[in-house]
Amino acid sequence: MKDVAARAGVGLKTVSRVVNGEPGVTPDTVQRVQSAIEALGFRRNDSARVLRKGRTASVGLVLEDLADPFYSSLSRAVEEVARDHGSLLFTGSSAEDPEREQELALAFCARRVDGLVIVPASQDHRYLQPEIAAGIAAVFVDRPAEQLEADAVLTDNAGGVREGVTHLIRQGHRRIAFIGDQRRIHTAGERLRGYRETMADAGLPVDESWVSMGPTAAERVQAEVTRMLQGPEPVTAVFAGNNRVSVTALRVLVNQPRPVALVGFDDFELADLLSPAVTVVAQDPARLGRTAAQLLFRRLEGETGPPQRLELSGRLIVRGSGEVAG
Amino acid sequence: MKDVAARAGVGLKTVSRVVNGEPGVTPDTVQRVQSAIEALGFRRNDSARVLRKGRTASVGLVLEDLADPFYSSLSRAVEEVARDHGSLLFTGSSAEDPEREQELALAFCARRVDGLVIVPASQDHRYLQPEIAAGIAAVFVDRPAEQLEADAVLTDNAGGVREGVTHLIRQGHRRIAFIGDQRRIHTAGERLRGYRETMADAGLPVDESWVSMGPTAAERVQAEVTRMLQGPEPVTAVFAGNNRVSVTALRVLVNQPRPVALVGFDDFELADLLSPAVTVVAQDPARLGRTAAQLLFRRLEGETGPPQRLELSGRLIVRGSGEVAG
DNA sequence: CTGAAAGCGCTTACAG
DNA sequence: CTGAAAGCGCTTACAG
Structure with a gap:
């Protein structure tokens, strides 16, 4: 900037004015400064600017x-x-x-x-x-x-889950699994709360073997879903706590002999093209x-x-x- | 920093040394400076630092x-x-x-x-x-x-397309569509080149009605794929120029009475869960x-x-x- | 319309 | 081991 001022034969402040498009400079002067800027390949340094301004x-x-x-x-x-x-x-x-x-x-x-x-x-x-x-x-x-x-x-995580779980209950489900992310994550806790409250409000007992919270790694989710589908009283529906869980759960459900319902939290691309297409509680x-x-x-x-x-x-x-x- | 120096009763440079963990300061002095930093809630301003260093x-x-x-x-x-x-x-x-x-x-x-x-x-x-x-x-x-x-x-866009189109030719396809992104985009041009060269090398003529370049908006792609599937000699396979085209093409193909082959450029999540699962040329x-x-x-x-x-x-x-x- | 001086908050030589 | 001075590249009052 100093060099530009020198070359244009003006003061520092004038260069600053031109660079920032401030008023109060003769067109003639502006012209001279502009040429100097181009000739020298001058580029304003915003770091310095930041230092002065807030x-x-x-x-x-x-x-x-x-x-x-x-x-x-x-x-x-x-x-x-x-x-x-x-x-x-x-x-x-x-x-x-x-x-x-x-x-x-x-x-x-x-x-x-x-x-x-x-x-x-x-x-x-x-x-x-x-x-x-x-x-x-x-x-x-x-x-x-x-x-x-x-x-x-x-x-509104709890509210969203409430909608999804209520939907499953309306279809006649009683044994509904909830597979969520790690408990310490706020959203995971809230969603779990939504599930428990909805079940309670509907007068449905929750068997703790239907609830699984933890990392959303495919291996864990796959193992948990598989486990819940076994035994004499398997779950008939799964609520997936986020999109990663949904996708893994889906892979398991596709290979089941009898159909199992699935509602997932979070929408994801192509959810509508899968068979069955996936019902979700979408966030934006x-x-x-x-x-x-x-x-x-x-x-x-x-x-x-x-x-x-x-x-x-x-x-x-x-x-x-x-x-x-x- | 000035305030910290004053409060600790040391010079500016000493504060700088402590802040940057430079050697050559008595533990005792370090201690005093540290307390001053905490008392004053000092936070180094990296903009100023940047201004001095390169x-x-x-x-x-x-x-x-x-x-x-x-x-x-x-x-x-x-x-x-x-x-x-x-x-x-x-x-x-x-x-x-x-x-x-x-x-x-x-x-x-x-x-x-x-x-x-x-x-x-x-x-x-x-x-x-x-x-x-x-x-x-x-x-x-x-x-x-x-x-x-x-x-x-x-x-290697052209090479990737070559692999995909060759694969389709091997399955017995002769009338293969190519639906790509806007011509001015380098990757789109390269992929089109790969398609043309592969067809030429295989001695297969390309009917210009099989080629469509333009925005990847769903409406356009849908219209083009639909058009290419009509008439007495429809295409029997589609090469999709990128993942957005693949997804839209897929939506059209799913509703066709007879099966049409599809290979897409770019992999995408859940491609393996669709039916049919989508064959792609994957980039990384x-x-x-x-x-x-x-x-x-x-x-x-x-x-x-x-x-x-x-x-x-x-x-x-x-x-x-x-x-x-x- | 224009400019010289001071200062933003740091670091870089340099001297003690 | 420690510090005073100069300067990074700009902008902000202020004066002309």
């Missing part, structure tokens, strides 16, 4: 796995909102590892992102307290913050992301007030697998 | 659509490599819009990313010349740079991303030499839909 016009997104279709849709939505607000987006996957979440979030903070959107992996978000105190906005999405009062945008990941990002930018624009918790509802999509009679 | 320890990734499973796998792989090198990742979707690609790439450059990984949407990458001259490394992935000599990591998006990112970091570590073009091969996965006899 905002960096960037936000950070920490999520579970960028390669998971659910989170990649969410990311894309966050990206669009950030773009609308002139912000760039840092992304990072925590891989469900609390330390990695913290590492990423703090690294983004050290770069002085204006705000963070976080899908929590950690059980304790107090490490963000100093950052938030220093003015970085944080919105949690898909799961709430732990040990920290903060904005959160969630799906793009809407989750969009809502969270919009809330974040409202905070950045100065909206104060207590932390908000927004809940989006799930939607039952009937396709066939959930309508197998019990 | 590197920003960040890279930018511009791709087509973060929500597309192909690109989200690629992103995740780039992210992992960046992480291994201590770098953060900016991501942005061009949505196949050349201007948006340029906007994103230049915005990343203004933030002084160390390097860029780009899935091109633009037909002219000369706009990056000044950035590259200024020391920003750039590696193109999935598609090569246009009008610019640069590193690129690609799939994670490997594309990893390879590109590794090349980028090698450049950043000082590897010189002419631009490289790496080609990964596709892999035919036989599942059923491609084995329908012709």
Whole structure:
């Protein structure tokens, strides 16, 4: 910039004005500065700019796995909102590892992102307290913050499961399995709660052998589903706690002699093309992301007030697998 | 930092040493500085750091659509490599819009990313010349740079299609459709070339009504496949130019009275669970991303030499839909 | 309309 | 082992 000023024979401030398109410069001067910029191949260094101004016009997104279709849709939505607000987006996957979440979030903070959107992996978000105190906005999405009062945008997990399980009960099922993700994950716990409450409300007992919580690795899910289909009183329906469970459960059910009903949490591509097509309780990941990002930018624009918790509802999509009679 | 120094009663440089874990500070002094840091809630500002040091320890990734499973796998792989090198990742979707690609790439450059990984949407990458001259490394992935000599990591698209089409010919098909993406997209052109060459090598004529290039919107693909299945001499097999085309084609084929063979470019989740399961020529998006990112970091570590073009091969996965006899 | 000075928060030589 | 000075490349008041 100094070189540009020298070459154009003007002051530093004038170059700054031209570069930023500020008014109050003679067209003639603008011209001279422009030529100098081109001749020298000048490119403004935004790091220096950031140092002087408060905002960096960037936000950070920490999520579970960028390669998971659910989170990649969410990311894309966050990206669009950030773009609308002139912000760039840092992304990072925590891989469900609390330390990695913290590492990423703090690294983004050290770069002085204006705000963070976080899908929590950690059980304790107090490490963000100093950052938030220093003015970085944080919105949690898909799961709430732990040990920290903060904005959160969630799906009504228990309510969604309630819809799905009620649907199975209406088809005549009594012995309904619930296969979910690890208990410590907030969404998994909420979904399990939805299942238990619905069964209780319908006056149906739950045999603990019908419930299985743990990693969604195919081997585990496959073993559990297989086990539940054996014995004198096998389950006649399966509620799958997320899309990964659904897919694995489906692979098992397809090979069963008698039909078993399936309803899954989360929609997934091609669910309608499978046979039977899969009935699901769909979340809207793009809407989750969009809502969270919009809330974040409202905070950045100065909206104060207590932390908000927004809940989006799930939607039952009937396709066939959930309508197998019990 | 100044405040920390004052409070600890030491010089600025000493604080810097402690913050960066540099040697040459008495444990006693370290202790005092640490307490001051905690008391003041000090957080190092990496923007200032970046301004002094050369590197920003960040890279930018511009791709087509973060929500597309192909690109989200690629992103995740780039992210992992960046992480291994201590770098953060900016991501942005061009949505196949050349201007948006340029906007994103230049915005990343203004933030002084160390390097860029780009899935091109633009037909002219000369706009990056000044950035590259200024020391920003750039590696193109999935598609090569246009009008610019640069590193690129690609799939052997023509070769992959050759494998798939040869497979169909072996099953006895003669009238094989090719439905691809827009012609201006490099990969689409290469795949079409693979199709034409394979047909020619087998001595099979290509009726131009069997070839359709254009947007992968479901409506267009559906109309084209339907059209090709009509008339006295309909096609007996379809080669789908990418995963989106495959899915739509499949929806049409499922409703046909007589079986029609299908081979698709790109693998996709659940392809094996459909009936028939879909035979594909699979790319490895994670490997594309990893390879590109590794090349980028090698450049950043000082590897010189002419631009490289790496080609990964596709892999035919036989599942059923491609084995329908012709 | 234009510019010189001060400062954002750090690091890099350099000196003690 | 420790620190004062200069500077990274910009912007923010302020003065002309």
